[in-house]
Amino acid sequence: KNQVEQSPQSLIILEGKNCTLQCNYTVSPFSNLRWYKQDTGRGPVSLTIMTFSENTKSNGRYTATLDADTKQSSLHITASQLSDSASYICVVSARGSTLGRLYFGRGTQLTVWP
Amino acid sequence: DGGITQSPKYLFRKEGQNVTLSCEQNLNHDAMYWYRQDPGQGLRLIYYSQIVNDFQKGDIAEGYSVSREKKESFPLTVTSAQKNPTAFYLCASSTPVGARNEQFFGPGTRLTVL
Numbered sequence: 001k002n003q004v005e006q007s008p009q010s011l012i013i014l015e016g017k018n019c020t021l022q023c024n025y026t027v028s029p030f031s032n033l034r035w036y037k038q039d040t041g042r043g044p045v046s047l048t049i050m051t052f053s054e055n056t057k058s059n060g061r062y063t064a065t066l067d068a069d070t071k072q073s074s075l076h077i078t079a080s081q082l083s084d085s086a087s088y089i090c091v092v093s094a095r096g097s098t099l100g101r102l103y104f105g106r107g108t109q110l111t112v113w114p
Numbered sequence: 115d116g117g118i119t120q121s122p123k124y125l126f127r128k129e130g131q132n133v134t135l136s137c138e139q140n141l142n143h144d145a146m147y148w149y150r151q152d153p154g155q156g157l158r159l160i161y162y163s164q165i166v167n168d169f170q171k172g173d174i175a176e177g178y179s180v181s182r183e184k185k186e187s188f189p190l191t192v193t194s195a196q197k198n199p200t201a202f203y204l205c206a207s208s209t210p211v212g213a214r215n216e217q218f219f220g221p222g223t224r225l226t227v228l
Contacts, residue, residue: 003217004156026159034216036219041202041222041224042206042221043118043120043206043220043221044219046143046216046218047221049216069154085150089156089157102159102217103156104157104158105156105158106155106156107156
């Protein structure tokens, strides 16, 4: 069964600290993995996208890694800011699907305190 | 929110009424999607359309209907047959399926049944 599991479910950190969010998946055959940021009451916004051959991708203070062998990804946030408070969603795409089928994790709710 | 608009932002419905959620995109994307998001759950696919005048059921299509008369528009109707319609609804669009088929999301519509 194609699944995407994220941990932790929620996380609270102090402003300026770093944190790492985890994503494990069983989607096969794998096409690509994306991380989205979703502010409360808004639509998700793409942070990074990685294909099978890419094992790291950065977007400002956000760095995503991918280990396709162990089917794990992480999103590292450096020097957190209050505006980083949001839900971070891991999304995996299956290769070969005419739909471009996406499998969504439940998200990690990050809260950054001043 | 990348060229995708959804309206209204908030919608209230009485039991037994049908309501239609609007989704418009100016990204010239062929494919469009509707998702439902409930607290603590990943996004679930309701309907998708890859070209004009064609659409397919997703995982939770019961109680919903769509149309795709124009490339730019993909409205979703929540019918009285949908037993638990209160949720956050997200529309997305993407370029034709490929290695980096990236979906762009709208700002969402929060539907509440009174």
